[in-house]
């Protein structure tokens with residue numbers, strides 16, 4: 001589905017990002033797997049995956065909240081590839097704290113990592129896409145950005161901003177053949193959930209029609225679809241991957 005496409009994926013070392021790298025490699029994209037830190041385990045995983053599917057995967061290390069590092073990273077990719085076809089804006093952090101107790105710095109960091117970095121990456125990458133009059137940008141948002149929840153001011157606001165900006169980007173970039181969509185995961189089995197209480201997890205399971213937690217691969221499948229030509233007439237949309245919790249039971 002992605003044969004020969006050049007894809008950039010952030011937060012690629014674990015969770016939904018790593019599942020997306022695997023999915024894209026399986027579909028023969030050339031993947032720039034962007035992570036914050038270099039580790040032997042990540043380099044080894046990439047080497048194995050690249051060998052398994054006979055496709056190119058390049059690790060690239062930078063902090064998405066560091067604007068200068070982001071610029072340098074996209075230039076590195078652009079200089080080597082001369083084009084970028086797909087951007088998956090996936091890196092993110094979670095904050096769960098009642099708002100009177102949340103330091104402004106914490107809110108700023110959350111907005112910066114989850115939202116501003118996505119905008120900067122989309123700005124830089126869309127310049128390459130405009131030249132080709134084609135491209136697909138997938139912004140990973142969250143069901144937390146669709147409806148208010150207690151303790152969700154920082155994280156939910158950052159993801160609501162992602163959803164809003166996805167629509168603006170889609171409006172402005174459509175004339176260049178660039179599609180911009182969001183994916184909003186619900187309760188997905190990654191490290192992001194490991195610190196949360198069992199009571200909260202149980203409540204969410206009860207509210208979920210499919211009565212189970214989602215797997216990172218199931219989010220990666222939605223990202224793959226939106227990145228591929230299967231979604232060639234879809235832009236400005238948000239695919240919710242949450243086992244039906246938000247849309248069906250209003251949880």
Ligand SMILES: NC(=O)c1ccc[n+]([C@@H]2O[C@H](COP(=O)([O-])OP(=O)(O)OC[C@H]3O[C@@H](n4cnc5c(N)ncnc54)[C@H](OP(=O)(O)O)[C@@H]3O)[C@@H](O)[C@H]2O)c1
Nearest residue numbers: 011015016036063064090091092142185187188190191192
């Ligand atoms: N899991 C869920 O239930 C769920 C639900 C809704 C939305 N999401 C969204 O899905 C995306 C992926 O989350 P996940 O569940 O896969 O979480 P995860 O396992 O915690 O992974 C988060 C990834 O983002 C990277 N990252 C965070 N801050 C970064 C920074 N400043 N610079 C570069 N990389 C950074 C992390 O890198 P390090 O390893 O260096 O920390 C890691 O690769 C996030 O945007 C998250 O908000 C997840």
